[in-house]
Amino acid sequence: MPLLKNIARIDRTCLWKFAFNMGWKGLLGFQKFQKRKNRGELFPAFQFISVTNDCNLSCQGCWITKAGKPESLDIVGINKIIADSKKYGSYFFGILGGEPLMYKSLFEIFKAHPDCYFQLFTNGTLLTDEVAENLRQLANVSPLISFEGDELVADIRRGSARVYQRTQQAIVVATKHKLVTGVAISVCKSNIEMALSDEFINMLINNGVIYLWYYIYRPSGENPHYELALSLKEINRLRQFLVEGRTKYSLVLIDSYWAANGEPFCPAAEGLSHHINPSGNIEPCPVIQLSKDRINGQSLKEIYENSDFLKAFKHDISEKTKGCILMEDAAWLTQFAIDHEAINTSNRPDLLEKLAIAPKIASHGSSIVIPEKHWIYRMAKKRAFFGLGAYG
Secondary structure, X not given: OHHHHHHHOOOHHHHHHHHHHHHXXXXXXXXXXXXXXXXXXXXXXXXXXXXXXXXXXXXXXXXXXXXXXXXXXXXXXXXXXXXXXXXXXXXXXXEEOXXXXXXXXXXHHHHHOOOOEEEEXXXXXXXXXXXXXXXXXXXOEEEEEEOOOOHHHHHHHHOOOOHHHHHHXXXXXXHHOOOOOEEEEEEOOOOHHHHOOHHHHHHHHHOOOOEEEEEEOOOOOOOOOHHHOOOHHHHXXXXXXXXXXXXXXXXXXXXXXXXXXXXXXXXXXXXXXXXXXXXXXXXXXXXXXEEOEEOXXXXXXXXXXXXXXXXXXXXXXXXXXXXXXXXXXXXXXXXXXXXXXXXXXXXXXXXXXXXXOOOOOOOHHHOOOOOOXXXXXXXXXHXXXXXXXXXX
């Protein structure tokens, strides 16, 4: 199988740390999370950390808005987040931006925590041979390279030139240096045909990609581009494709929207993961830029346990939808923020006003229920797979 051949090409230390730090520890961490949840305790299975809001691209629908000088978390604060998380069995971290490769101390973080595993969300344009070789030596990082469309679509979506070619080159560089390489695609109307095509997936397999992570495009940021959002019919098509594709393609297909039995769910409402932004604010997820809690020297456990805002979010969203509240009823978030005196963490002064008039669009919460067919995916989603799909 091509997947086994691609796995065999991975650097042995990289493969071992992927299997142990992410796989085995991730399984144990998810089990500990489930026990905490059953006891009514708040502490997510893993953290997603935006180390900076600085970026070298300007993408359609991106939630990041800079207000003057770029914001970045200090390395002391990041190390404390990681150290606190390890106390509760959480060794997996998603590292986001902006573009995280623009964060100067990034490799110091990876080096300081060899017992952890990091997924690096990157647009790929800064993934040079030198960067890839450093990642290979560290061995505890998987680059997740964002792939937004073909030559025409990618440049429009990304707001730059030759992005498609530069992204392809990033994949070549990452696999050449024998990294556990993933690709992510935010599926929208302008790229759905490519995203669900044999040609696209076989290109990734032939280039040594191990896993492909599908997101559903969620309009956000200064220019949400609601016209790119998928219809419910297209979301159902994506779900059907994933279930069938997992029995067909020789790479791992990831989503963050459906449980093993096909029921939709919201990772933030489940408490599986939350997002820490470049200013240290804890948000339900990256696109819901509202917060009442901030990293401020307290233990992370204490912050989560005392967060009435996150507790209310989990309860109220679960009562309202299993999908994405930002898509289904953004106006509801405005009132929720007012009721709970949450602050706007988006750097956009008119965020609440824009949410109040945002159109309602389809999300996976109304999708048809299609259970997983492949036994491996059924087992993984029940026991650990949510961990890799929590960002969604």
